[in-house]
Amino acid sequence: MTIEEFQRIWQKKNHGKVADSEHDLQVACVNWFRATHRDIAQMLFAIPNGGWRNLTTAAKLKAEGVVAGVPDLFLAVPRGEYHGLWIEMKNGRSGRMSKNQTAMIDKLQRQGYRCEVCKSILDFIVYVDDYLNTIRINLSSPTTSALG
Numbered sequence: 236m237t238i239e240e241f242q243r244i245w246q247k248k249n250h251g252k253v254a255d256s257e258h259d260l261q262v263a264c265v266n267w268f269r270a271t272h273r274d275i276a277q278m279l280f281a282i283p284n285g286g287w288r289n290l291t292t293a294a295k296l297k298a299e300g301v302v303a304g305v306p307d308l309f310l311a312v313p314r315g316e317y318h319g320l321w322i323e324m325k326n327g328r329s330g331r332m333s334k335n336q337t338a339m340i341d342k343l344q345r346q347g348y349r350c351e352v353c354k355s356i357l358d359f360i361v362y363v364d365d366y367l368n369t370i371r372i373n374l375s376s377p378t379t380s381a382l383g
Contacts, residue, residue: 261307264324264359272367279310306334306343306350315369316350322362327354338377 263283279293284301310320321343323336332340332352340350349363 243268257324257330260326261324263356264322264353265308266365267356267360272363275310275312276374278312281310282306283357289352302339304333304337304339306336306340310366311362312367313364316347316368317348317366318347320363320366321348321350322359323350323352325352325354330354 245307257352261266262263264348265279266278272279282302282305285294285307288296306321306323308322310322313319321340323332323340325331340352343350349366351358353362
């Protein structure tokens with residue numbers, strides 16, 4: 236599905252509204268991914284660790300393992316040298332990275348993950364398509380020697 240096709244569908248379903256909040260942007264990106272990459276659609280999932288919560292819920296989530304700064308989406312598909320793709324969504328007009336997010340992305344990159352910050356659906360499409368088109372290295376198959 237091209238970005239133009241997706242934009243027409245999105246605007247029709249959302250009464251002409253463009254993705255103007257981080258939530259809307261993430262929904263549009265996930266919908267594009269699921270429509271375009273049906274074979275691995277469930278391998279992209281959200282990490283719902285943002286947003287304001289009451290103290291009780293926040294304490295429960297922290298006890299369950301929620302960590303500040305973890306990016307919004309994870310594509311659990313290895314490609315090339317990377318174990319997976321983490322995506323932090325930011326509103327294109329006003330979104331800024333927090334210190335926790337910047338530090339976490341640095342840690343994830345040092346562990347062998349690719350991390351990208353997306354401020355538009357076009358960013359998302361370019362990063363995801365580039366990532367998925369990276370040649371996958373199959374470490375479990377035996378290599379063949381040039382000598383036979």
